[in-house]
Amino acid sequence: MIKQVIVMRTVYPLESGSKKIRRGKEIAQACHASLSFLTRKIQALLDRDIKESVREFFARRPFDDPAEAYVAGFMSAIELLNISATEREWIDGIFTKICLKVESEEELLEIEKKAMEKGLRCHVITDRGLTEFKGVPTITCLALGPDRAEKIDEITRGLELY
Known part of the structure; x- marks a missing residue:
């Protein structure tokens, strides 16, 4: 199974107490x-100058059928965005998402560290x-995946559902 896990921070030091x-x-x-x-894949793509490459793609392959152009455009977008087979399976599937919780920023950063190591x-x-947060940048949550459930579970096992 492919899933995405969102881990929410639940405790914040706020001025209001x-x-x-x-x-x-x-x-x-x-x-x-x-x-x-x-969105990060899209941002990375936009950081490169892709307008020309998209124009070149369609210039090389004139399409008589709008449906064929749509499918070809979609497939080239997947290629340009570097969507992995696992991500594609999740997108084509049921978008399984699980929301878990931790109390602190430190716990979120520890999960991030473990994820990067794996x-x-x-x-x-x-x-x-x-x-x-009154102008103070604040870490609120993180997302793992989408990826294979067993890979994510190695890191999130033991966390409570939110």
């Missing part, structure tokens, strides 16, 4: 984490602090 953030903020941060595997994609989300 509260140790929790608003539910909507948590949901937004989890969404950032979930999409990060794809060669597992890990995306840490740092909120810019524009609303909830």
